[in-house]
Amino acid sequence: MLEVKNLSFRHKGQKKEILKEITFKANSGEITTILGPNGAGKSTLFKCITGVWKNYEGEVFVKGSQVDHLSFEKRAKFFSVVPQDHEPPFPYSVFEVVLMGRASYVGLFSSPSKRDYQKAEETLELVGLYHLKDYPYTKISGGERQLTLIARALAQEAPVIILDEPTSHLDFKNQSLILSKIKQVVKEKGLTAVITLHDPNLASLFSDKIIVIKRGQILHNGNPQEVITEEVLREVYEIGVKIVNHNGINLVFPQIKET
Amino acid sequence: MKGIKILVVLFSPLAAGWISLFLGAYEISPFLVLKILLNETLSVFEVGDLPEKAIVWDIRFPRVLTAFLVGASLSGAGVTLQALFRNPLVDPFILGISAGAAFGCAITIGFLEIFPIQLMAFFFAILAVFLACFIAKTQGEISRLPLVLSGVIVSAFFTALVSMVKFLVDPHKLQSIVYWLMGSFSLADWRTLKWIVPGILVGLIPVYLMRWRLNVLSMGEEEAKMLGINVGRERALLILFSTLAVATATSACGIIGWVGLMVPHLIRMLIGPDHKVLLPLALAGGGAFMIAADTLSRTLTSFDIPVGIITALTGAPFFIYLMKKGGKEAWGK
Numbered sequence: 001m002l003e004v005k006n007l008s009f010r011h012k013g014q015k016k017e018i019l020k021e022i023t024f025k026a027n028s029g030e031i032t033t034i035l036g037p038n039g040a041g042k043s044t045l046f047k048c049i050t051g052v053w054k055n056y057e058g059e060v061f062v063k064g065s066q067v068d069h070l071s072f073e074k075r076a077k078f079f080s081v082v083p084q085d086h087e088p089p090f091p092y093s094v095f096e097v098v099l100m101g102r103a104s105y106v107g108l109f110s111s112p113s114k115r116d117y118q119k120a121e122e123t124l125e126l127v128g129l130y131h132l133k134d135y136p137y138t139k140i141s142g143g144e145r146q147l148t149l150i151a152r153a154l155a156q157e158a159p160v161i162i163l164d165e166p167t168s169h170l171d172f173k174n175q176s177l178i179l180s181k182i183k184q185v186v187k188e189k190g191l192t193a194v195i196t197l198h199d200p201n202l203a204s205l206f207s208d209k210i211i212v213i214k215r216g217q218i219l220h221n222g223n224p225q226e227v228i229t230e231e232v233l234r235e236v237y238e239i240g241v242k243i244v245n246h247n248g249i250n251l252v253f254p255q256i257k258e259t
Numbered sequence: 260m261k262g263i264k265i266l267v268v269l270f271s272p273l274a275a276g277w278i279s280l281f282l283g284a285y286e287i288s289p290f291l292v293l294k295i296l297l298n299e300t301l302s303v304f305e306v307g308d309l310p311e312k313a314i315v316w317d318i319r320f321p322r323v324l325t326a327f328l329v330g331a332s333l334s335g336a337g338v339t340l341q342a343l344f345r346n347p348l349v350d351p352f353i354l355g356i357s358a359g360a361a362f363g364c365a366i367t368i369g370f371l372e373i374f375p376i377q378l379m380a381f382f383f384a385i386l387a388v389f390l391a392c393f394i395a396k397t398q399g400e401i402s403r404l405p406l407v408l409s410g411v412i413v414s415a416f417f418t419a420l421v422s423m424v425k426f427l428v429d430p431h432k433l434q435s436i437v438y439w440l441m442g443s444f445s446l447a448d449w450r451t452l453k454w455i456v457p458g459i460l461v462g463l464i465p466v467y468l469m470r471w472r473l474n475v476l477s478m479g480e481e482e483a484k485m486l487g488i489n490v491g492r493e494r495a496l497l498i499l500f501s502t503l504a505v506a507t508a509t510s511a512c513g514i515i516g517w518v519g520l521m522v523p524h525l526i527r528m529l530i531g532p533d534h535k536v537l538l539p540l541a542l543a544g545g546g547a548f549m550i551a552a553d554t555l556s557r558t559l560t561s562f563d564i565p566v567g568i569i570t571a572l573t574g575a576p577f578f579i580y581l582m583k584k585g586g587k588e589a590w591g592k
Contacts, residue, residue, distance in 0.1 A: 052481055076487025083485070089345040089477055090532035096474060103475045104487025109468040111535055156486070 002026040002049075002160045002192050007058030009048050009216075018044045019216045022058070028159065030208035031186055031193045035200065035227075037237055041216040042196045046164055049194075051075050062160055062192075076104035080153035082163040085145060091136040094148050098124055101155030123154040127181060143174030147181065154185065161186070163195040167202065175199075179206040200252045204228040212236055228252060264529055268540045271547035276323045279554040280315055284561070287311050296320070317449070325447035325511065326553040326566075327546035328459050330518055332508040334526075334545020336501035337519030338538050339466055342473035343494055344403055347527070351505045351519035354410040354498070358417035359387025360509040365421045365436045369428040376439065377454075377510040384506035387413050392498070400491060402480065442513035442567030444553050455511045462504025463542070466497060473497070473534040515549075515567045517574030522548050524581065 002025070009019040019041050026032035034042050048056045051072065060068045062078040070078070080101070088097070101123070102116040112120075124130045127147045132140055137148060146166055153161050166182065167175040183206055186193045197203045203210055204224040212220040212227055214236050220227050228250055233241040240255035280292045295315045336351035344353070352358075363383030367376045394409035395401050421440075425433055472493060475483050483490050505519075522545040523537075530536055549566075552573070556566040 050485060052484065071489065072484045073487050073489055076485065079485070081482075081485040083482055086479070086482075089347070090342075090527070092474065092532055096533050100475045100478065100486055103472070103483075106471065108472075108493070109465065111471040152486075 033207035080156035101152035330549025333519035355387035355413035380510035441565035442515035458507030
């Protein structure tokens with residue numbers, strides 16, 4: 001379980017607060033989605049929680065223990081992070097990338113142990129990528145790359161997993177494939193997942209809880225049925241939005257102005 | 260297949276060393292070379308007081324060992340720095356080691372002949388890297404790009420100083436400075452080995468032990484931090500130790516270019532980028548390559564060509580070949 005209390009942040013020497021008094025809880029076994037327009041502070045919030053930015057006010061707890069001000073070695077035992085798609089400088093194999101998730105368990109002057117190799121293989125199996133084990137990470141598809149990074153985060157065995165726009169570079173099929181995989185693993189392992197998404201439809205389909213932020217403040221916080229409404233989305237994105245209910249599923253689409 | 264490749268690279272220094280011992284101005288049979296080595300190390304055979312014994316054991320063998328250690332240092336440091344800077348085109352001299360060492364050598368030959376050249380070259384090489392790190396440090400952290408930039412600045416500064424010394428000294432001394440800067444093993448003997456072995460081992464052993472972390476560090480600063488790596492500390496350690504090895508190597512035999520750039524490339528193409536395997540093979544391959552280059556440098560003509568010329572002559576065409584053949588792939592993408 002992740003708890004963020006009164007987190008405020010501004011860049012050094014600047015007056016403008018990027019985050020204002022952010023307070024929320026994310027439960028284990030659930031996906032908590034942060035929704036908001038570009039520049040709302042989603043990425044900044046993640047950078048504060050994971051310790052990339054240090055000079056914030058407020059507190060962060062994981063399972064009751066306070067984790068802000070821990071070193072990165074210790075933090076890695078609480079958080080694993082799935083970055084947005086990226087290209088590594090060298091063409092490591094899928095397995096070598098996943099094994100990097102064990103870095104916090106490997107001593108400064110040693111190499112991964114048998115157990116680390118086992119863990120990496122297990123997580124590869126779990127996300128269904130074992131057959132690509134020896135492929136160069138640079139030569140697989142975007143969806144497979146995202147799954148590799150998720151496997152790497154899982155190999156880290158941290159209770160909280162943070163995913164920054166896990167679907168942003170993916171096609172229609174891979175978006176739902178990746179999110180279903182995340183949902184399944186989170187339930188199975190009782191992890192606390194915090195993710196950012198751009199698509200309110202995906203958010204309402206896959207999230208247990210949605211937190212809407214705008215201009216660094218939390219506007220709404222609740223389950224998808226409460227949060228994904230025409231009023232809220234209009235308020236956040238400042239465009240007309242229509243919601244249609246079909247067999248109990250809410251579908252969101254923007255109202256396009258005829259010109 | 261991969262296993263065979265690994266074995267070939269690992270044993271290449273032995274083969275290169277053996278060949279190097281029986282080639283030269285004075286021809287010695289390959290078997291006599293083995294006999295002499297066994298005699299000197301294990302006292303199995305009694306070969307008597309042959310002149311070959313002195314040539315193999317006192318002249319060629321220490322030179323081969325020195326070449327191996329220097330090649331291994333340059334190549335190992337090349338692999339390390341390429342991973343840290345996330346760029347396959349970085350070489351071990353990027354932080355100003357070569358320019359610093361050159362200045363140490365030039366000023367010693369030119370004006371301070373009471374000091375040993377090697378000591379001064381070593382001192383200024385370390386000083387150059389230290390300066391580069393100091394300049395790059397902003398808000399208590401050293402990041403990648405500022406470090407590359409400050410390496411360029413420090414190199415330019417020391418290179419200018421070297422030019423100034425060259426301009427001021429008398430032509431005889433100028434000649435020895437130029438010769439030293441081209442890099443050569445002609446002065447390597449058992450005494451040289453005695454002081455480079457500790458410096459190089461103290462540098463390379465920690466780098467060897469930390470080699471797997473190079474995988475993680477090469478993913479980028481923020482990602483490595485998220486994976487639980489103390490990036491600042493580990494990068495500093497790796498730079499410190501590889502600098503120690505390269506500075507020791509450079510102070511022993513002058514500036515030998517291309518090896519630290521070329522060998523890591525070759526081995527990476529052969530075996531893949533995983534540093535757990537790449538680093539040990541780069542050490543072996545660098546050593547073997549340097550032995551081969553030095554053997555060429557002393558057998559091609561009747562006198563010793565500086566080995567730095569040989570490595571540059573083989574390095575440039577090699578890279579042209581890589582560029583034409585592999586395109587983007589060869590550069591690690």
